[in-house]
Amino acid sequence: MFGYTVEEVGNIMVMQGFSGLSLFSVLLLMALGLAIIFGQMGVINMAHGEFMTVGAYTTVFLSKLAVEYDIVKSYFVFAIIAAFIIAFVLGYLIEYMMIRHLYKRPLDTLLATWGLSLVMQQVFRSTFGAKEVSAELPEWLLGSFQPTEGIDIPINGVFVMALALIVTVSVYLYMFRSRGGLRVRATMQNRVMAGAVGINTKQVDRVTFALGCGIAGVAGAAFTTIASTGPTTGSLYIVDSFMVVVFGGAASLMGTIASAFGIAQAQSILQFFMTSSMGKVATLMTIVIILMMRPEGLFAAKVRK
Amino acid sequence: MNALSEKLLGGKQGAIHLAILAVLLLVILPLCLDLFRLGLVGKYVTYAFVAISLVLLWGNGGVLSLGQGMFFGLGGYCMAMFLKLEASDPISTKIQTTPGIPDFMDWNQIVELPWFWEPFKSLPLTLLLVLGVPVLLAFIIGMAMFTRRVGGVYFSIITQAIALILSILIVGQQGYTGGVNGITDLKTLSGWDIRTDSAKYWLYFVNASLLILCIMLSRFILTSKFGMLLLAMRDKEERVRFSGYDVASFKIFIFCVAAMISAVGGAMFTLQIGFMSPSFVGIVPSIEMVIFAAVGGRISLIGAVYGTLLVNFGKTMFSETYPELWLFLMGGLFIAVVMFFPEGLAGLYEKYAPYFSITSLHTRWLKKVQKVSGES
Numbered sequence: 001m002f003g004y005t006v007e008e009v010g011n012i013m014v015m016q017g018f019s020g021l022s023l024f025s026v027l028l029l030m031a032l033g034l035a036i037i038f039g040q041m042g043v044i045n046m047a048h049g050e051f052m053t054v055g056a057y058t059t060v061f062l063s064k065l066a067v068e069y070d071i072v073k074s075y076f077v078f079a080i081i082a083a084f085i086i087a088f089v090l091g092y093l094i095e096y097m098m099i100r101h102l103y104k105r106p107l108d109t110l111l112a113t114w115g116l117s118l119v120m121q122q123v124f125r126s127t128f129g130a131k132e133v134s135a136e137l138p139e140w141l142l143g144s145f146q147p148t149e150g151i152d153i154p155i156n157g158v159f160v161m162a163l164a165l166i167v168t169v170s171v172y173l174y175m176f177r178s179r180g181g182l183r184v185r186a187t188m189q190n191r192v193m194a195g196a197v198g199i200n201t202k203q204v205d206r207v208t209f210a211l212g213c214g215i216a217g218v219a220g221a222a223f224t225t226i227a228s229t230g231p232t233t234g235s236l237y238i239v240d241s242f243m244v245v246v247f248g249g250a251a252s253l254m255g256t257i258a259s260a261f262g263i264a265q266a267q268s269i270l271q272f273f274m275t276s277s278m279g280k281v282a283t284l285m286t287i288v289i290i291l292m293m294r295p296e297g298l299f300a301a302k303v304r305k
Numbered sequence: 306m307n308a309l310s311e312k313l314l315g316g317k318q319g320a321i322h323l324a325i326l327a328v329l330l331l332v333i334l335p336l337c338l339d340l341f342r343l344g345l346v347g348k349y350v351t352y353a354f355v356a357i358s359l360v361l362l363w364g365n366g367g368v369l370s371l372g373q374g375m376f377f378g379l380g381g382y383c384m385a386m387f388l389k390l391e392a393s394d395p396i397s398t399k400i401q402t403t404p405g406i407p408d409f410m411d412w413n414q415i416v417e418l419p420w421f422w423e424p425f426k427s428l429p430l431t432l433l434l435v436l437g438v439p440v441l442l443a444f445i446i447g448m449a450m451f452t453r454r455v456g457g458v459y460f461s462i463i464t465q466a467i468a469l470i471l472s473i474l475i476v477g478q479q480g481y482t483g484g485v486n487g488i489t490d491l492k493t494l495s496g497w498d499i500r501t502d503s504a505k506y507w508l509y510f511v512n513a514s515l516l517i518l519c520i521m522l523s524r525f526i527l528t529s530k531f532g533m534l535l536l537a538m539r540d541k542e543e544r545v546r547f548s549g550y551d552v553a554s555f556k557i558f559i560f561c562v563a564a565m566i567s568a569v570g571g572a573m574f575t576l577q578i579g580f581m582s583p584s585f586v587g588i589v590p591s592i593e594m595v596i597f598a599a600v601g602g603r604i605s606l607i608g609a610v611y612g613t614l615l616v617n618f619g620k621t622m623f624s625e626t627y628p629e630l631w632l633f634l635m636g637g638l639f640i641a642v643v644m645f646f647p648e649g650l651a652g653l654y655e656k657y658a659p660y661f662s663i664t665s666l667h668t669r670w671l672k673k674v675q676k677v678s679g680e681s
Contacts, residue, residue: 098644108647110461111643112640116640126629275477277477278477
């Protein structure tokens with residue numbers, strides 16, 4: 001097969017599969033936020049990638065501080081929390097100022113948030129410069145381990161995956177095992193009725209939007225461990241994450257996870273055997289064709305419309 | 306006959322507005338601007354084709370395509386492929402390893418003209434494909450999506466993804482498409498040098514006239530019974546469906562028309578500017594073209610043209626002097642238009658024009674005179 005021995009193909013599959021897992025983690029974190037927002041309010045947030053960049057820049061900034069005060073070993077946990085909080089607050093403000101006026105016009109929300117993403121990109125460029133920057137990583141995140149001869153597994157990939165796992169479980173617990181999540185799901189299913197039983201649906205919308213943005217911030221923090229950050233970093237992932245959400249079936253947590261996994265794996269494995277651009281084309285094309293045949297996505301929520 | 310002209314021009318008011326636009330594009334701007342600036346206007350006018358296609362599709366049909374750039378690009382590429390083949394005849398490319406094929410193919414070690422380039426050796430076939438390829442793509446996308454009742458945001462996202470796929474494909478397949486540089490060094494159209502001054506004037510006028518024709522065609526569609534149904538579908542799709550109309554086929558039709566109009570713009574772009582590149586195909590140009598239509602007023606065909614001209618003049622001016630400010634301005638424009646002026650320029654005009662019309666000025670003047678004479 002392509003001039004490789006069977007064993008080599010096996011190793012390549014494992015390593016590419018693993019690099020696919022890092023991509024999967026970042027995509028999953030991005031898509032979780034988007035899926036919550038889209039499933040809840042039917043709003044398309046084109047600036048979602050920029051919220052991820054906010055998280056990434058927060059981490060980079062904190063890492064510079066950490067170097068100065070010599071706490072590189074332990075700052076990363078705080079960076080993740082800070083990235084979440086800053087993106088959350090920003091999302092809360094944006095919802096209050098912009099999104100809530102546009103709920104009845106989803107297509108217009110799409111354009112307005114695209115405008116927002118342009119403004120945010122320029123803000124990043126003016127404050128942090130056009131060059132890509134990277135965070136100082138603590139030592140325990142660097143390096144790799146070798147389970148067998150010929151297979152290298154980078155530790156930062158494992159870390160990002162663990163983070164994605166923790167966030168996914170937290171989102172699950174929040175959505176399905178808490179009062180707040182109950183309110184969110186109630187509003188999602190029937191807004192008018194939820195309002196009638198005393199849920200402040202506007203407040204729920206605001207918190208949900210902010211939460212989605214906050215998770216994007218965590219995605220940004222995770223992203224700094226595998227690549228460097230530039231003003232347009234977020235926009236590179238936005239179409240992919242939309243595809244994840246739409247492909248998985250909006251408002252379905254399982255669907256989002258499954259489609260993030262499928263898309264990330266397909267991309268990284270295909271990119272090894274074809275050129276990088278053709279791998280991406282093949283993946284996206286497959287998704288579009290499947291979506292054309294099955295518009296409701298892989299795991300459609302079973303609700304009557 | 307009268308009814309036809311009524312439909313094409315959109316009544317007396319519509320005829321006046323169209324005439325003003327025609328005079329501006331065909332007389333005033335060519336007289337006032339030097340050839341370089343006029344060339345810029347010509348470029349903006351090609352974008353205006355996309356803007357009016359979006360007025361049809363989005364403003365009146367309620368379907369927002371974020372992939373109009375790909376139809377513009379496909380039209381442009383079809384035209385560029387013909388011009389490129391003509392520019393790379395065996396004599397002028399004799400220094401290549403394989404003479405007679407485009408230079409970028411030679412650089413990429415391709416020794417034979419790929420099959421899909423063959424039809425572009427003939428001009429009539431090319432003109433057919435300029436319109437045919439985008440319409441076919443639109444038909445396939447429309448068939449797949451509208452018959453399954455995919456609409457709204459889903460449609461926007463998927464068209465955006467398709468535009469992304471196409472632009473990655475063009476950039477990636479350098480040997481067949483010219484890659485990121487696009488197709489450049491275009492010289493003649495059937496022996497007619499398109500780079501001379503007189504050719505540039507000719508192309509400008511052909512371009513502007515085609516735009517006026519496209520506006521009339523769109524008017525005709527919108528004022529017909531079909532246009533009424535389109536509006537009804539935008540506002541209450543279910544009711545139209547329950548009344549027994551086949552909503553999907555109407556949407557497919559308008560999507561194909563919009564693709565065709567955009568493709569005309571793309572082909573004229575190639576002829577006037579002399580190249581075509583993937584930077585007009587992807588996500589960013591496609592969504593920028595939406596803002597042209599939105600600034601002009603998404604339901605007004607003529608407003609869309611003014612919107613395109615205005616935004617692009619702004620872009621050229623600002624990105625020459627304050628390139629950093631431009632993105633802020635562009636982003637702000639998106640937000641402001643959507644939040645505060647959803648009707649765009651046309652909406653502002655509708656609101657304030659009666660105030661400045663001759664009859665209203667006259668009555669106000671009369672009142673003033675009466676008031677003054679009453680006081681004295």
